[in-house]
Amino acid sequence: MNPRLDQPLRLGTRRSKLAMSQSGHVAEAVRAITGRPVELVEITTYGDVSRESLSQIGGTGVFVTALREALVRGEVDFAVHSLKDLPTTQPDDLVIAAMPQREDPRDALVARDGLTFEQLPDGARIGTGSPRRRSQLHAYAKSLGKVIETVAIRGNVDTRIGFVRNGELDAVVLAAAGLNRIGRGDEATDLISVDNMLPAPGQGALAVECLASDTDLISALAELDDPYTRAAVTAERALLGALEAGCSAPVGALADLLADGQIVNEMRLRGVVGTLDGSTLVQLSTTGPVPQSYDEAMALGRELADEMLAKGAAGLMGERSL
Numbered sequence: 001m002n003p004r005l006d007q008p009l010r011l012g013t014r015r016s017k018l019a020m021s022q023s024g025h026v027a028e029a030v031r032a033i034t035g036r037p038v039e040l041v042e043i044t045t046y047g048d049v050s051r052e053s054l055s056q057i058g059g060t061g062v063f064v065t066a067l068r069e070a071l072v073r074g075e076v077d078f079a080v081h082s083l084k085d086l087p088t089t090q091p092d093d094l095v096i097a098a099m100p101q102r103e104d105p106r107d108a109l110v111a112r113d114g115l116t117f118e119q120l121p122d123g124a125r126i127g128t129g130s131p132r133r134r135s136q137l138h139a140y141a142k143s144l145g146k147v148i149e150t151v152a153i154r155g156n157v158d159t160r161i162g163f164v165r166n167g168e169l170d171a172v173v174l175a176a177a178g179l180n181r182i183g184r185g186d187e188a189t190d191l192i193s194v195d196n197m198l199p200a201p202g203q204g205a206l207a208v209e210c211l212a213s214d215t216d217l218i219s220a221l222a223e224l225d226d227p228y229t230r231a232a233v234t235a236e237r238a239l240l241g242a243l244e245a246g247c248s249a250p251v252g253a254l255a256d257l258l259a260d261g262q263i264v265n266e267m268r269l270r271g272v273v274g275t276l277d278g279s280t281l282v283q284l285s286t287t288g289p290v291p292q293s294y295d296e297a298m299a300l301g302r303e304l305a306d307e308m309l310a311k312g313a314a315g316l317m318g319e320r321s322l
């Protein structure tokens with residue numbers, strides 16, 4: 001942490017509406033904890049300028065590398081990332097000092113005429129650039145006895161919803177958390193149950209990252225950490241890492257807490273991998289005691305990955321491009 005107590009802490013952020021909103025909330029919380037002003041420093045990442053599809057450019061790290069470089073160069077004191085955009089390997093010189101309480105992890109449908117997924121007609125055109133969404137949307141449609149068409153799109157929330165408003169597509173799928181954070185949650189026409197579509201590992205959660213050597217800042221940021229979110233997201237990311245899949249792979253995962261009455265006693269981890277056309281899915285779940293450490297959360301994720309690999313998960317992850 002910049003040692004001059006009268007100097008603002010510098011928070012590195014992407015400049016999209018979503019990133020600015022996430023960073024603004026974290027900045028406010030850090031200001032309250034430390035009593036110091038927090039200044040937003042806008043940084044452009046490769047993912048913001050490239051127009052290639054994320055599955056083409058590989059996905060992993062395209063939104064975070066420039067932020068991490070600014071941290072390492074000492075240009076900013078900390079950065080806020082969407083956890084689902086973070087590669088599963090952590091650089092030695094940086095730490096995730098906080099994972100604040102997660103927002104809604106579900107995927108949201110924004111469809112024409114207020115339609116839910118079940119109400120979409122046979123042949124509906126749905127925009128998404130995500131192999132994970134594509135795979136599960138096709139499988140979900142099939143379970144309802146219909147066929148849909150998925151169309152590869154990219155761009156910010158306005159651009160994506162624009163395809164529905166201008167009549168080019170019947171619907172688009174976005175993270176509910178993203179819509180909520182920019183104050184557009186009411187535009188969702190359906191929140192897709194996680195029983196029909198598992199979110200990306202870490203979806204809806206944020207990572208607050210700083211230098212591993214910045215011990216004062218690490219202890220201040222620790223106040224923002226939610227241990228349940230951290231345990232859940234760690235297990236989901238361990239699954240993703242053990243499947244050797246990146247954020248552009250057709251992998252969904254969600255860990256949640258199971259309660260017996262008022263008492264939370266177990267964590268359940270669900271995972272899915274599928275072909276892009278949704279014709280074959282490997283979908284499994286495992287349950288264990290609520291992880292009390294990083295190692296226990298990692299073990300839960302790896303255990304499920306081993307079971308999924310034994311059921312042929314690796315063979316389904318080959319096809320990436322849309």
Ligand SMILES: NCc1[nH]cc(CCC(=O)O)c1CC(=O)O
Pocket residue numbers: 082083084085173174175177178202203204205206
């Ligand atoms: N890959 C882009 C991205 N990264 C994080 C979010 C949404 C917010 C979140 O999941 O925390 C989005 C947009 C989307 O998937 O609709």
